[in-house]
Amino acid sequence: MQIEKTALPEILILTPRRFEDARGFFAETWNKTRMAEAGLDVDFVQDNHSVSAHAGTLRGLHFQAPPHAQAKLVRCGRGRFLDVAIDIRAGSPRYGQWVAVELSAENGRQLLVPEGFAHGFVTREDDTEIVYKCSDFYDAASDGAIHWDSCGIDWGLSAEPILSEKDAVAPPLDAFSSPFAMKDIT
Numbered sequence: 001m002q003i004e005k006t007a008l009p010e011i012l013i014l015t016p017r018r019f020e021d022a023r024g025f026f027a028e029t030w031n032k033t034r035m036a037e038a039g040l041d042v043d044f045v046q047d048n049h050s051v052s053a054h055a056g057t058l059r060g061l062h063f064q065a066p067p068h069a070q071a072k073l074v075r076c077g078r079g080r081f082l083d084v085a086i087d088i089r090a091g092s093p094r095y096g097q098w099v100a101v102e103l104s105a106e107n108g109r110q111l112l113v114p115e116g117f118a119h120g121f122v123t124r125e126d127d128t129e130i131v132y133k134c135s136d137f138y139d140a141a142s143d144g145a146i147h148w149d150s151c152g153i154d155w156g157l158s159a160e161p162i163l164s165e166k167d168a169v170a171p172p173l174d175a176f177s178s179p180f181a182m183k184d185i186t
């Protein structure tokens with residue numbers, strides 16, 4: 001597993017080794033023991049899978065508030081998408097800063113998004129499939145969203161995105177009161 005830092009040090013790109021042969025490839029996409037050895041001891045408890053039928057579908061920016069905050073490990077099963085994480089920890093020196101990384105079935109990259117960051121993505125091909133692990137269970141009452149177009153993120157869009165009703169009316173970042181505290185910052 002190759003581990004790379006992004007412009008935000010807490011957001012990591014994990015690229016599993018691929019064992020290729022005549023059939024295709026094999027890869028370990030998460031190995032708890034090996035990741036703990038690398039200092040990434042995350043206890044994932046739920047796996048999610050979503051498919052977006054059309055390119056230009058944007059989901060986000062989402063988070064779960066404490067005590068149900070989630071770290072996520074995100075990867076692409078089919079197609080490709082731009083994956084985005086933004087620091088929403090109150091008092092963070094990097095509050096409002098974001099990173100965007102293209103994840104595709106071809107490049108096999110995964111984004112590790114810790115607690116305290118909102119997450120979203122926009123698909124870049126039809127029928128794009130996203131698979132991700134979460135470190136806490138879904139809790140509808142803790143679900144939060146920030147409007148995708150209120151944070152200065154370059155989504156690489158050439159037209160208006162396809163959104164859920166919930167995401168279309170999410171509050172902007174400047175009207176947002178963060179439930180995440182500075183104590184998460186080391």
Ligand SMILES: Cc1cn([C@H]2C[C@H](O)[C@@H](COP(=O)(O)OP(=O)(O)O[C@H]3O[C@@H](C)C(=O)[C@@H](O)[C@H]3O)O2)c(=O)[nH]c1=O
Nearest residue numbers: 048050059060061062063072119120121137138164166
């Ligand atoms: C996220 C989630 C949703 N649901 C249900 C609620 C709802 O009826 C339906 C669709 O939910 P949503 O519209 O919130 O799905 P979606 O917009 O795909 O939400 C996801 O977006 C990405 C960016 C994330 O980071 C995820 O954590 C999650 O928030 O699925 C669950 O049962 N479990 C879950 O873990």
